[in-house]
Amino acid sequence: MRSKIDKILLIILLIAFSVSIYLIFQWVPQIKASNPAEQIAQRIFYFHVPSAWLGFLAFFVVFCASIAYLATRDRKYELISVASAEIGVLFISLVLITGPIWAKPVWGIWWTWDVRLTSSLILWLIYVAFLMLRRYLPDGSKRANLSAVVGIIGFIDVPIVYYSIRWWETQHPKAVMASSEGSLAAPMFFAFMFSLATFTLLYVYLIRKRYQLLTLEDTLNKQFKEMEIL
Amino acid sequence: MSVPALEILGVSKDFGRIIALRDVSFSVMPGEFVSILGRNGAGKTTLLNIVSGVSRPSEGKVNLFGTDPGDRENKAKLAVISHEMFLYGNLTAIENLEYYSRVYNVPDAKKRIDTVLSDVELTHRRFDLVATYSRGMTQRLTIARALLHEPSLLLLDEPFTGLDQHAIGMLIELLKKQKDMDRTILLTTHDLHTAAELSDRYVVLSKHKIIKDGYIADTTPDAIREKYFSAESQGAEA
Amino acid sequence: MMRTAISILQKDLRMEFRSKESILAMWIFSLLIFVIFNFTFEVSRLVMLEIAPGLLWVAFVFSGMFGLNQSFALEKENGNLRAMALMPVDGGEIYVGKFFSVTLIMLMFEALIFPIFIIFYDLQLSLGMFRLIPVLLAGTIGFTSLGTILSAVAVHTRNQQILLSLLLWPLVSPIIIWSVTLTGMILSGEVTEAFYPLLLRVGAFDVIFFTLSYMLFDFILED
Numbered sequence: 194m195r196s197k198i199d200k201i202l203l204i205i206l207l208i209a210f211s212v213s214i215y216l217i218f219q220w221v222p223q224i225k226a227s228n229p230a231e232q233i234a235q236r237i238f239y240f241h242v243p244s245a246w247l248g249f250l251a252f253f254v255v256f257c258a259s260i261a262y263l264a265t266r267d268r269k270y271e272l273i274s275v276a277s278a279e280i281g282v283l284f285i286s287l288v289l290i291t292g293p294i295w296a297k298p299v300w301g302i303w304w305t306w307d308v309r310l311t312s313s314l315i316l317w318l319i320y321v322a323f324l325m326l327r328r329y330l331p332d333g334s335k336r337a338n339l340s341a342v343v344g345i346i347g348f349i350d351v352p353i354v355y356y357s358i359r360w361w362e363t364q365h366p367k368a369v370m371a372s373s374e375g376s377l378a379a380p381m382f383f384a385f386m387f388s389l390a391t392f393t394l395l396y397v398y399l400i401r402k403r404y405q406l407l408t409l410e411d412t413l414n415k416q417f418k419e420m421e422i423l
Numbered sequence: 424m425s426v427p428a429l430e431i432l433g434v435s436k437d438f439g440r441i442i443a444l445r446d447v448s449f450s451v452m453p454g455e456f457v458s459i460l461g462r463n464g465a466g467k468t469t470l471l472n473i474v475s476g477v478s479r480p481s482e483g484k485v486n487l488f489g490t491d492p493g494d495r496e497n498k499a500k501l502a503v504i505s506h507e508m509f510l511y512g513n514l515t516a517i518e519n520l521e522y523y524s525r526v527y528n529v530p531d532a533k534k535r536i537d538t539v540l541s542d543v544e545l546t547h548r549r550f551d552l553v554a555t556y557s558r559g560m561t562q563r564l565t566i567a568r569a570l571l572h573e574p575s576l577l578l579l580d581e582p583f584t585g586l587d588q589h590a591i592g593m594l595i596e597l598l599k600k601q602k603d604m605d606r607t608i609l610l611t612t613h614d615l616h617t618a619a620e621l622s623d624r625y626v627v628l629s630k631h632k633i634i635k636d637g638y639i640a641d642t643t644p645d646a647i648r649e650k651y652f653s654a655e656s657q658g659a660e661a
Numbered sequence: 662m663m664r665t666a667i668s669i670l671q672k673d674l675r676m677e678f679r680s681k682e683s684i685l686a687m688w689i690f691s692l693l694i695f696v697i698f699n700f701t702f703e704v705s706r707l708v709m710l711e712i713a714p715g716l717l718w719v720a721f722v723f724s725g726m727f728g729l730n731q732s733f734a735l736e737k738e739n740g741n742l743r744a745m746a747l748m749p750v751d752g753g754e755i756y757v758g759k760f761f762s763v764t765l766i767m768l769m770f771e772a773l774i775f776p777i778f779i780i781f782y783d784l785q786l787s788l789g790m791f792r793l794i795p796v797l798l799a800g801t802i803g804f805t806s807l808g809t810i811l812s813a814v815a816v817h818t819r820n821q822q823i824l825l826s827l828l829l830w831p832l833v834s835p836i837i838i839w840s841v842t843l844t845g846m847i848l849s850g851e852v853t854e855a856f857y858p859l860l861l862r863v864g865a866f867d868v869i870f871f872t873l874s875y876m877l878f879d880f881i882l883e884d
Contacts, residue, residue: 263880266479268439315831322827329818334438334478338880339814343828346807346873350832353866357835361842414440477746478884499749507740513676525668526748 251281669758752879800840
């Protein structure tokens, strides 16, 4: 049953990704930009923003699973929170990589201490620390408790970080950032939403797989222990 | 029929990769002295942690004086002695005891501190920093700290490891005194002779399960060793 | 009600003042921060005044990390953290005790660091500087309210010091950003109407962090 759902998901994902790649690189019309590099770089946006969305979604799941864990002490929720944190860090890493790739041709710089960049970086740091903490602690209910506490504090801190950096930014006007965004044209909007949906589906698939793997590890470990006992 | 001080009902501790206890059940009457015997890793410490309310069982239930072990009233009634000292080296003996007597709301603290200090023969060093104490002296102060609030339930986790002969003798004497005062005591140890000398009952934990629950009067330390701790018995018992 | 919290606070302060060397070491350390910064950033006096508030908070935050690490290393040393888990009180009360002790110690460090700062950067003392007191209080409380609970988390690992930095720095960055700005306004004498709303904001986040940690501390003590 479980593997059947996974198989269907995988097939849908393969199709959806093929379609979104077609939409992004073929179907969406070229934007009008003076800089030819910008025209190409702009298409990163369809991967960059969904990755960021996926990161936030993943960290929100960490937050919910942490609360659920402290309420129930069920190992299940601990495993969900770890799986989600790992996926979140992966996709925020992608955000931090694709961001500069876009920024270099468009803004002429790799990095600027802009609110979105800086808060993504701090977000990434928070959850890397979360995963590091888990590596330093031995498995057991103590580790589950401690990481759930950090999972809760970390997520509540996220909007505060964003808020503070946005505030800081208004105090320090920047030279770059000529607003090239504006509103999206209809085909662009469609391609973007399609990509967003595809990424969300990818998250569902990844967390299912990662969770299954973690449960398998547990079962295997227990069976080894049993064998010692018998 | 009196009510048991402690009831452990089908307790398991099983979390992720760790299996510490499996379906452990037994009860302890008020005033009873029970030794929990077993090899390292058998789950003795986990069991004491669950009784003291620091750790939660993943299955089963524990009743301590009729309520949950984590309740404040219960925590106020119990004391733990283990290889951890629970003392601050940068404070004197008196300051350490004053700190704990305030936390545990000990009535007439000054007098009580004097009593426990003289019980462990540390009155002459009471104004010295604990950091300057020898290991044996620190251990004695640990005992004094545990008895400070006159706990109804004493949990002793391998209390004799690392003690010098003098301190061992002193601890045994103090424990006998506690027993005479009808305190309930749980002791984990692998020292079968001391266990036999002190306790009424013994429980043998092996591989996270109870394999024997019996009375000391019915057996001898050597018989226990022969039956549960010799190399041959390991394969057969489970 | 708060008997245990007060006992923890008293005990911590007594130990802190007993180890005078560590207070001295901390003070010298912050002196070094100013000296090193002076040589690594060879800047004009005008620029120096602009980065001075940041520098001051760097010194404060380092002293705070030092205090946090020391305070929780002592609790771990002889299993005292477990002794705390065994105490007949809510975890929240233990949090309150530790919070007040690390906060008072950090404020004491700040009081020792500030005069050197004034001398090194040749700042004019004025009546307006009294406004620094609420700023330092609000910034410090924000730092220590998160720092206390995260130290109690980090202390369970072998690499307590590095892990505390990894956990605490990103989470506490908003408080530091605002505290530096507020301090800058006061030192430059340009206190705008944005000052009090901003101060209030830091205070509000202090309350959030404190309440959250108070509620969660029980889970940290549990095994």
